[in-house]
Amino acid sequence: MPQSVVGPEIERLIQLLSRLPGLGPRSARRAALHLMKKKDLLLEPLARAAAEAAASVSVCSVCGNLDTRDPCSVCSDPLRDASVLVVVEDVGDLWALERAMATRGRYHVLGGTLSPLDGIGPDQLNLSSLMHRAQDGEIKEIILAVNATVEGQTTAHYVTDMLAGTDVRITRLAHGVPVGGELDYLDDGTLAAAMKSRTPF
Amino acid sequence: MPQSVVGPEIERLIQLLSRLPGLGPRSARRAALHLMKKKDLLLEPLARAAAEAAASVSVCSVCGNLDTRDPCSVCSDPLRDASVLVVVEDVGDLWALERAMATRGRYHVLGGTLSPLDGIGPDQLNLSSLMHRAQDGEIKEIILAVNATVEGQTTAHYVTDMLAGTDVRITRLAHGVPVGGELDYLDDGTLAAAMKSRTPF
Incomplete structure (x- = not known):
């Protein structure tokens, strides 16, 4: 987009959003527009939530999980x-x-x-x-x-x-047919593994 | 996701991201995880960019555009x-x-x-x-x-x-065949409009 159309703050927001998995340049623009239209409901809360997450998230020193406390909630769950x-x-x-x-x-x-x-x-x-x-x-x-x-x-x-x-x-973990899966769409390796590990019905 | 696995700050971030167009609950989780893994490179800059955009964006009083100044860059371009x-x-x-x-x-x-x-x-x-x-x-x-x-x-x-x-x-705007479009995939209305508005070659 030509520099003249949107201010550098918006440009920066679009550029960062486009680096999220699942969002390309086009959907990042759409997302930024959506955020700006709902400034009070979405953009400001997102800014706060991102800042709070950035301030509080750390890698669990025990298991490597990401959480807001260390040891993480799983490791510290008695x-x-x-x-x-x-x-x-x-x-x-x-x-x-x-x-x-x-x-x-x-x-x-x-x-x-x-x-x-x-x-x-x-x-x-x-x-x-x-x-x-x-x-x-x-x-x-x-x-x-x-x-x-x-x-x-x-x-x-x-x-x-x-x-x-x-x-x-x-x-x-067991290999086998995914629950809800159709045999016709499964690859040979999965079918062979499922056959080999068959269980009594 | 059970409350116990991630802290409320992460939960809040996922919930807000899932409200972006193009991101569902699953991709919002993936996006949040990606952001947290790249805290310095992505999550903190996004928090800043979102806060700056929220502080500076307003609706142009002349044309209704969203920009960081009013009148917007288009309206004020001589x-x-x-x-x-x-x-x-x-x-x-x-x-x-x-x-x-x-x-x-x-x-x-x-x-x-x-x-x-x-x-x-x-x-x-x-x-x-x-x-x-x-x-x-x-x-x-x-x-x-x-x-x-x-x-x-x-x-x-x-x-x-x-x-x-x-x-x-x-x-x-003119109606017609999109540039790069194939006739076979176009709807009847577009084809009829394109035929009606045909131009000398």
Whole structure:
């Protein structure tokens, strides 16, 4: 957009919004316009909320989750099962598992997957802290809840090797047909895995 | 998401982001996570930009545009052709025409279209100020650049009737095949209009 049409403050807002996942340049303009039209209801509250989140959010020193307190709400929840540790790649995966209420265990956020081509080796992930947690005796089971991608599975194998000396039970999420999924649309790998892990009906 | 997983500041940020056009609850969570991961690069600048925009943006008292000054940059640009006035429904349409560099005239933002069922009558739109501008003698042509929807065309007819007594020339945008468009995918109305308004090649 030519510089003359909107002031630099608006231009800056559009530019920052366009860097959000899911918003391109066009939808960022639309979002900025929507915000400015609802200045009192949306733009000012968003400015405050963003400032408050920026001031209060930190990385949990125990598990790597993002929260407004440290240790995070999950780590400091006394009702959680301290014997189960769910290893995830990313905070978004932790949120997804929490939404699904899939576990009452605690989490460990790796912060990514092993990806040598991108320069991400074991030292770039939260692996040493995982090793420390696995060795403190409280944890009985580590569930590898990583993505079913090549990188995720590589990372899962690395973690399994790393934890080989400990007496922690290591499990991974089941592969199979997604609930609501249609067989015709599933890939061969998923179908083969679902067939192999079939269960009594 | 259960209240326990993320703090209220994060919850509030997600909730506000989910009200942006183009972002649903899921993508709002993803956007919030992305912002928090890049706190220094994205979340804090966004908080500042939103606060600055909220503090500086106002509606132009002349044309209804949103800008950081009043009159807006378009209205106060001396190089603009003061004899041409482009009537648009919304600020987004003004921006679109400016991006396309479609005109060197000035604008008048109606702020919507006539829609009796939604309670939007002539008094809810910036029509009286349009009448005043049309009568001040400087404007020779008013271009109705409203959407080619039923509401847009109804509004265009209303504006034409309203301006009938003035000696301003009233025009509207051409209907036709969009540049890059394929005939097979166009609706009948567009094809008929394009045929009717065919031009020498």
